[in-house]
Amino acid sequence: MRKLTATFQPACEALVHRVVGYAEVAAEWTPHLRFLVKAESMEERAGVEALKDAGLANVAWVQSAALQDGDVVVPHPDRDEAVVLMRESDTHHALFMTNRCNSYCLMCSQPPTPGEDSWLVAEAIDAIRHMRFSPKLLGLTGGEPLLLGAELRRVIDAVAQYHPQTRMEVLTNGRLFAHPQVASTILDGLSVPVRWLVPLYGHADFVHDFVVQAHGAYDETLAGLLALQAHRQAIQLRIVLIEPVLQVLPELAGFIGRNLPFVREVALMGCEPTGFALANRALCEVDLSAWGDTLEQAARVLRRHAVPHLFMNAPLCALPRTLWPVASRSISDWKNVYASECDRCTVKAGCAGLFAWHEKGWKPAPLKTIEAGEVIA
Ligand code: SF4
Incomplete structure (x- = not known):
């Protein structure tokens, strides 16, 4: 099980999330899942926070060069770490x-x-x-x-x-x-x-x-x-x-x-x-x-x-x-x-x-x- 360094939006819960690219969130969002949106810049982080303020309670931003779109992870904001449960590009799952x-x-x-x-x-x-x-x-x-x-x-x-x-x-x-x-x-x-x-x-x-x-x-x-x-x-x-x-x-x-x-x-x-x-x-x-x-x-x-x-x-x-x-x-x-x-x-x-x-x-x-x-x- 990979443990990768990542910084999360404050108050992000330690529950299973899917990682999604900033540009893809509109296409992938559904109310039944939780999403970590990869935000590379201040503007993108602000964009995700705006989505949350607008009522999308199941999104939070994450900053990490190591995470990939589609990763299924559990965030641990207290230790700046994401535990990867599933990665699409792996050979073995x-x-x-x-x-x-x-x-x-x-x-x-x-x-x-x-x-x-x-x-x-x-x-x-x-x-x-x-x-x-x-x-x-x-x-x-x-x-x-x-x-x-x-x-x-x-x-x-x-x-x-x-x-x-x-x-x-x-x-x-x-x-x-x-x-x-x-x-x-x-x-x-x-x-x-x-x-x-x-x-x-x-x-x-x-x-x-x-x-x-x-x-x-x-x-x-x-x-x-x-x-x-x-x-x-x-x-x-x-x-x-x-x-x-x-x-x-x-x-x-x-x-x-x-x-x-x-x-x-x-x-x-x-x-x-x-x-x-x-x-x-x-x-x-x-x-x-x-x-x-x-x-x-x-x-x-x-x-x-x-x-x-x-x-x-x-x-x-x-x-x-x-x-x-x-x-x-x-x-x-x-x-x-x-x-x-x-x-x-x-x-x-x-x-x-x-x-x-x-x-x-x-x-x-x-x-x-x-x-x-x-x-x-
Ligand atoms: S067979 Fe070749 S690739 Fe495989 S462990 Fe031995 S040296 Fe490495």
Whole structure:
């Protein structure tokens, strides 16, 4: 989530607004939304204040070189900061549903907190209303979104109402779908395409439960996956490549192929070096290039079972060349960077690059500039 410097009209409320250019306000204004009008000069600020004085209570001016027209933001005038919830020009779009969670994963990038945060649902629905564009794909993330029960369904329904062309992805550990009541509340009668991104970390309970630090989570997750299948939902399994998982990766791939053939896709993901991963560095920091044989073996097993798969958050130079065709650019725009080795690299355009905070954590492998025409083993 971007936090950008901005100066606001005094008394501007810390509620969701849409950013609009001064010249566009007449065309975009509607009484049902709140607008921050980009005002670059004293005259433009005076113009916005005149609109407000004339009765347009839902406009306020903002001065910021960093904000873009169409941004959906929450202004914080007390600290001269705008929190950007949605930006049209981004490649990836996501809304944050809750910071609460019922797991405690070793490598969690967003360590959960127990506090009441139901206001995030209202904020998400407000953001959905304020978006002037409909992204192709919108992620709903947390924390654990299933803890919201019917409130999660309310958010899904709001996306379907305001942005019917948008497909959704929900990142969830799936455990609560083991309860028929939760599955029924969220999934019954769902008429819009939603893909459920569910992590699975082992072929046996002791591995998965250790990684997510929750006894019984493996059985619940498998029951949740079966509930999703019973509701004909699309599933992407997610496997974060930390050491305890890499140790059993080929076995896990075989387990998926034999027992969960209905999943649409398996995503094998480099670990994000932040949050709990920093605290559990001995287990989470891996040099992916040293695990190339294991990654290839797991990919072979998945291929043998005809399970589609891809690699995410892994730079191309960290992967064996044979896996490049299934590597994707996956890191959200605002946290994606490249290193000096990338400047001259010929495959940069198709490479996931690095998380912005790798300098406080680690790189997923020693980087290697790929020269023109070069083939690496
Ligand atoms: S050097 Fe940089 S751009 Fe090239 S493959 Fe490695 S991480 Fe990607």
